[in-house]
Amino acid sequence: MAAQHGLEAHSHGNVPIQTRSERPRSTSVSDFPELSNRQEIWRYVPLDKLSGLDKEVMGELTESEVTAELASGTSMRWVDSTDPLVGSAGLPEERVSAAAWTNASKTLVIEVEAESETTDASFLKIAPNTAEAKALHVVVSVGNHAKATIALDHLGQGVLGENVEIVLGDGAQLNFVTLQEWESGSTHVSTQFSKLGRDSSLKHVVVTMGGDLVRVVPAVSLSSAGAEVNMYGVYLAGSGNYFEHRPYVDHIAENCVSNVAYKGALQGAGAHTVWVGDVLIRESAVGTSTYELNRNLLLTDGARADSVPNLEIETGKIEGAGHASASGRFDDEQLFYLMSRGIDEDQAKKLVVRGFLSEVIQKIGIESIEQRLISAIEAELEKAGA
Amino acid sequence: MTTLEIKNLHVSVETDQGSKQILRGVDLTIKSGEIHAVMGPNGSGKSTLAYSVAGHPKYEVTDGQILLDGEDVLEMSVDERARAGLFLAMQYPVEIPGVSVSNFLRTAKTALSGEAPKLREWVGDLRDAMGNLRMDSDFTERNVNEGFSGGEKKRHEILQLELLKPKIAILDETDSGLDVDALKVVSEGVNRAHADNGLGVLLITHYTRILRYIKPDFVHVFVAGKVAEQGGAELAERLENEGYDRYTKAAV
Numbered sequence: 342m343a344a345q346h347g348l349e350a351h352s353h354g355n356v357p358i359q360t361r362s363e364r365p366r367s368t369s370v371s372d373f374p375e376l377s378n379r380q381e382i383w384r385y386v387p388l389d390k391l392s393g394l395d396k397e398v399m400g401e402l403t404e405s406e407v408t409a410e411l412a413s414g415t416s417m418r419w420v421d422s423t424d425p426l427v428g429s430a431g432l433p434e435e436r437v438s439a440a441a442w443t444n445a446s447k448t449l450v451i452e453v454e455a456e457s458e459t460t461d462a463s464f465l466k467i468a469p470n471t472a473e474a475k476a477l478h479v480v481v482s483v484g485n486h487a488k489a490t491i492a493l494d495h496l497g498q499g500v501l502g503e504n505v506e507i508v509l510g511d512g513a514q515l516n517f518v519t520l521q522e523w524e525s526g527s528t529h530v531s532t533q534f535s536k537l538g539r540d541s542s543l544k545h546v547v548v549t550m551g552g553d554l555v556r557v558v559p560a561v562s563l564s565s566a567g568a569e570v571n572m573y574g575v576y577l578a579g580s581g582n583y584f585e586h587r588p589y590v591d592h593i594a595e596n597c598v599s600n601v602a603y604k605g606a607l608q609g610a611g612a613h614t615v616w617v618g619d620v621l622i623r624e625s626a627v628g629t630s631t632y633e634l635n636r637n638l639l640l641t642d643g644a645r646a647d648s649v650p651n652l653e654i655e656t657g658k659i660e661g662a663g664h665a666s667a668s669g670r671f672d673d674e675q676l677f678y679l680m681s682r683g684i685d686e687d688q689a690k691k692l693v694v695r696g697f698l699s700e701v702i703q704k705i706g707i708e709s710i711e712q713r714l715i716s717a718i719e720a721e722l723e724k725a726g727a
Numbered sequence: 728m729t730t731l732e733i734k735n736l737h738v739s740v741e742t743d744q745g746s747k748q749i750l751r752g753v754d755l756t757i758k759s760g761e762i763h764a765v766m767g768p769n770g771s772g773k774s775t776l777a778y779s780v781a782g783h784p785k786y787e788v789t790d791g792q793i794l795l796d797g798e799d800v801l802e803m804s805v806d807e808r809a810r811a812g813l814f815l816a817m818q819y820p821v822e823i824p825g826v827s828v829s830n831f832l833r834t835a836k837t838a839l840s841g842e843a844p845k846l847r848e849w850v851g852d853l854r855d856a857m858g859n860l861r862m863d864s865d866f867t868e869r870n871v872n873e874g875f876s877g878g879e880k881k882r883h884e885i886l887q888l889e890l891l892k893p894k895i896a897i898l899d900e901t902d903s904g905l906d907v908d909a910l911k912v913v914s915e916g917v918n919r920a921h922a923d924n925g926l927g928v929l930l931i932t933h934y935t936r937i938l939r940y941i942k943p944d945f946v947h948v949f950v951a952g953k954v955a956e957q958g959g960a961e962l963a964e965r966l967e968n969e970g971y972d973r974y975t976k977a978a979v
Contacts, residue, residue: 672821673784677783678823679831681809682839683806686806688838693823693826696823696825696870697824
């Protein structure tokens with residue numbers, strides 16, 4: 342068992358017994374055991390809802406199921422998964438990611454030309470045409486000193502095992518958004534690997550609003566000096582939703598900065614969210630500054646939010662490291678304050694929830710997505726029981 | 728002309744040790760244009776009175792009545808009370824993260840008047856009211872009460888009082904924690920609302936200091952959950968000199 346630094350003072354529940362960096366990596370499904378809730382990384386997941394994503398063989402998503410609207414400087418192409426680009430940001434650490442990896446014979450490559458700069462966003466709609474288990478592999482590659490915004494929008498009904506690799510060149514800046522707006526009957530496991538070049542900056546945003554089981558595991562490797570990552574997440578879970586987010590930041594190089602903030606609202610019986618935030622500061626990561634936060638707002642009885650921040654620190658020579666996690670019920674005092682000004686209860690609740698999530702929503706930086714999200718929140722709160 | 732009548736009000740609050748009675752038969756009548764000061768030592772039930780009128784769920788009315796122009800206030804929800812013309816300036820205003828002052832004020836104004844205020848007029852009213860209270864214009868972009876100093880919180884309460892134009896306002900220790908300059912600014916705001924809108928005021932305070940700036944027509948001394956003595960402004964002067972000892976000794 343490896344040493345767990347910085348965890349002693351907390352009582353967030355069970356902590357993983359392994360150091361994050363020591364997990365085995367492989368693209369072969371058979372290298373990983375069958376899934377079980379006894380394994381830490383699967384402990385919360387309702388495995389019966391995986392719908393075949395852990396099987397050795399599944400179909401793959403095809404070109405016709407992806408539509409793109411690309412900004413200038415950004416291009417898209419499909420390549421064979423033997424292409425050297427594939428695997429450049431990371432390799433699977435568990436069975437579902439490995440299954441998606443080996444079953445995707447083609448890879449969708451989105452490339453941003455070096456030194457190109459645009460404030461327009463590129464949108465990729467990923468809408469499976471059937472609800473069978475399918476694999477997808479995406480590589481986002483941003484050239485040196487380029488600046489771009491790319492959003493992956495998952496919608497419709499589908500069962501998707503996905504690996505996304507994000508590679509940033511030196512000095513590149515990427516605003517990356519992954520949206521999960523699945524209809525019910527959908528399962529989505531997305532494993533995302535990011536590798537950041539020197540002095541590059543990644544804004545990684547996860548927005549999850551629909552799907553029976555959605556699990557997003559974004560890992561960021563800070564292996565070049567001066568890189569910065571800001572990871573934001575917003576989720577809104579209702580009855581029948583299981584959403585799990587496991588951001589992981591691996592501080593390897595000197596003077597890197599990471600900031601993780603996820604906020605979620607839950608409503609309705611059986612709504613369940615899980616957030617596990619791992620930050621590893623290696624011995625080499627001198628001058629690191631990191632902070633991770635997760636907050637959950639439970640709007641009704643019967644919803645459950647698990648929140649586990651893990652911080653492993655292998656060097657004392659850092660700028661700062663901290664984390665915060667809290668899950669709370671609706672604040673009656675806030676409601677009273679608003680209502681005492683004539684605002685009715687429904688509207689007061691909407692204001693509070695929007696306000697609670699807005700700190701993260703405002704960070705997305707894509708107006709159309711922010712608006713869609715706000716509308717979706719209002720629609721969700723209109724539902725009975727709000 | 729509006730009249731708020733509080734009759735024989737008994738109020739309890741739930742505690743870990745069970746139900747605890749705080750108000751033991753309060754009678755008070757406040758009419759438009761009148762300024763009433765309710766004074767009393769800590770724990771006498773002054774804030775409980777304020778929150779009970781506003782309808783805070785923590786307080787249970789066990790006996791008595793609250794009527795606004797004959798309408799039963801106790802039957803109204805918190806927001807209905809506000810729409811009927813009642814306002815509570817809170818001692819500890821609540822933070823609402825992520826909700827800007829601007830959004831909050833416009834939402835409240837819309838809820839109270841039943842329609843969104845005309846933008847141009849509203850912006851003008853807001854600017855004037857904030858100018859009067861010596862508030863910076865960027866204040867509206869901040870989140871409600873988040874990171875506000877004590878003085879900013881109280882100014883923000885009085886800003887709402889001036890913009891939302893209630894008929895009867897209860898000010899719960901609005902003076903506490905204010906320096907003299909802020910106290911003057913806040914008092915001017917109350918006096919403006921009183922002069923311009925014929926506001927009826929129930930001013931709850933521990934100290935006589937604010938009564939130098941807001942002149943009460945009536946003073947009620949609150950002890951052990953009921954009114955122990957009433958009088959005019961001269962009663963406040965007497966309290967200033969003698970303190971509450973005379974009442975608290977009598978109550979024990």
